[in-house]
Amino acid sequence: MPETTDTGPAEPLLEVTDLRKSFVTKRDVFGRAVAREDAVRGVSFTLPHGRTLGIVGETGAGKSTVGRLVLRLAEPDAGSVRLLGADVLSLSRRDLRRLRRRAQMIFQDPFASLDPRMLVGQTIGEPLLLHAGLKGAARTARVVELLGRVGLPAGTADRYPHEFSGGQLQRVAIARALASEPDLIVCDEPVAALDVSVQAQVLNLLLDLQAERGLSYLFISHDLSLVRSFAHEVAVMNHGEIVESGPGSELFGHPQHPYTKELVSAIPVTRPGRRRSAAVRRAAASIPAAPEPPVVRPVLSHVLEGDPS
Ligand SMILES: Nc1ncnc2c1ncn2[C@@H]1O[C@H](COP(=O)(O)OP(=O)(O)OP(=O)(O)O)[C@@H](O)[C@H]1O
Ligand SMILES: [Mg+2]
Numbered sequence: 001m002p003e004t005t006d007t008g009p010a011e012p013l014l015e016v017t018d019l020r021k022s023f024v025t026k027r028d029v030f031g032r033a034v035a036r037e038d039a040v041r042g043v044s045f046t047l048p049h050g051r052t053l054g055i056v057g058e059t060g061a062g063k064s065t066v067g068r069l070v071l072r073l074a075e076p077d078a079g080s081v082r083l084l085g086a087d088v089l090s091l092s093r094r095d096l097r098r099l100r101r102r103a104q105m106i107f108q109d110p111f112a113s114l115d116p117r118m119l120v121g122q123t124i125g126e127p128l129l130l131h132a133g134l135k136g137a138a139r140t141a142r143v144v145e146l147l148g149r150v151g152l153p154a155g156t157a158d159r160y161p162h163e164f165s166g167g168q169l170q171r172v173a174i175a176r177a178l179a180s181e182p183d184l185i186v187c188d189e190p191v192a193a194l195d196v197s198v199q200a201q202v203l204n205l206l207l208d209l210q211a212e213r214g215l216s217y218l219f220i221s222h223d224l225s226l227v228r229s230f231a232h233e234v235a236v237m238n239h240g241e242i243v244e245s246g247p248g249s250e251l252f253g254h255p256q257h258p259y260t261k262e263l264v265s266a267i268p269v270t271r272p273g274r275r276r277s278a279a280v281r282r283a284a285a286s287i288p289a290a291p292e293p294p295v296v297r298p299v300l301s302h303v304l305e306g307d308p309s
Pocket of ligand 2: 063064065188
């Protein structure tokens, strides 16, 4: 694959330009499309190495579609996606498979995204075999290592998905994503289905992994408070377009676009001017002692520096 080399520091990990996608919403009796809906209408953004871009917006805004288009899980109608120096939309199937190894996705519902008939060890071991050719004891050892990294005991490998809670299973999904040593993880509402206390644990795990491995996240959510605390940059989507983007503190502190203003005004406020800190305090209060050793650190600290709360 000629182009998929590591990009230089100057080139972003991911560069999306004027991405477009419409879906057929109505067909005639011959199966011909008679009505289409524009789900993504000219979306552009860049994501640097080791950073998080949050995409927020209401249901139907096109957030998940953007995530899928970036990984070419759906085919765009137009636009370009440059990932790790490769032009994703012109790659052959074979080259795309290789690139996919470095770009993973985790979903809102791990029960639906993991195969219920596979033991957790098989689920995590599959990409190890496919991408790294690991077999036998070496593969088992790596599965155990990955489970440990996401805070699960080795015995987890011999159990089925239905034996776990949502939070535990989302950790399994993260371990599976990590197995292929990705550079990018598209996280589509990864904690939306979890209790608040478990949400904070999973988010902290993602932050730790980012710090350790220089991972980049495309973090899709409709929870503005959460995205504001988690993402370095935020893009607000409405009706298939990014209407405003920038660092969360600026975007939510001084929203310019009427739609962003509307979204921000809908964030629950405990005291005027303390929106962000309220959300973060809620998460912090629910954090049990150090989900991952060795160092207990403040929740979501990487974006809180300078926050007065
Ligand atoms: N496979 C598909 N076939 C037809 N229409 C689709 C398909 N996928 C998405 N859409 C439509 O595209 C629009 C954007 O959907 P998308 O799932 O990207 O929104 P979203 O912002 O992720 O919403 P949510 O917050 O509810 O997950 C919606 O109107 C949806 O109905
Ligand atoms: Mg979605």
